[in-house]
Amino acid sequence: MHVGDESAFLKLDRQAQAQGQGDSWLVTAVRWTGWSLAAATWVSGALFGLYILLFFGGAAAHGALDRWNESLDHLHPVNAPAATAGIGFHFLAGGLLLILGPIQLIGGIRRAVPAFHRWLGRLYVLSAGIAGAGGLTFILANGTVGGPVMSTGFGLYGALVVTAAMVSYVHARARRLETHRAWAIRLFALVVGSWLYRMEYAFWFMAIGRAGHTTSFHGLFDHVMTFFFYLPNLAVAELFIRSRSGSGSNATKAGACAVLLGATAFVVTATTYFTANYWGPGMVSGITGAPL
8 A cells, every 4th residue: 555545544444433433233243243253363363373383383493394294194295395385385474364464453553553554464465475375386286185175175265365365455555445454354264264274173073073074084074174164254254344334234233243253152162172282282392392
């Protein structure tokens, strides 16, 4: 965005605040439940981001890239430097996205330090592009453990991340700020997909066991998850975008509140389980170099 866009952001935020004064209680409820989910997601995503940076970065620092396979088989294929580099950049950029992303959605920061919002946005878009390109490089160079179905689903995910990042940036540069924010929300919904992929597996294992899952990721649940970890996120993002704008029926707004509250409860439950059993031990393991 241009330097003069700071005033445009301030004007848009003031308009949103003025509109909020006349909003119905349902619109206010949508806003607060949305931010509750965003806050829970930020805490959980930040923990996962730290796990990625400390475990995978720590393994690399200790010269033990083969330890990446402790998290998921074939993440460090032998004699495939392009695949290793691609997934390495994917992890690094993805960790930054999870930690920094929610900051961009906080209106108070946009209003107080718009220049910071602008430059962090550029870093965020660049990181999204690197994460998407790194993941696609890994798939093209090595494939995935789940075969063609997983490669297709993950490849589509990477392409959507890169596309959302580019479109969000283009609308920001053109000062179409409401459209830019909508695409920024979609981008954030996609970015948390890599985190949700692990969360949803953990929740499934806790509730159902390992039905539909195989060690080679060729089970029915594995195939569903290849697409489920990001497509529903986009649906929730669209529901939030339309509800926060004040459009839509009261039933739509009430439904949005219920979905957002349910998602928040899921995030809190799964984060507690994952931090205690996987992310916490993984962070310690990455720092110390000890096996999981």
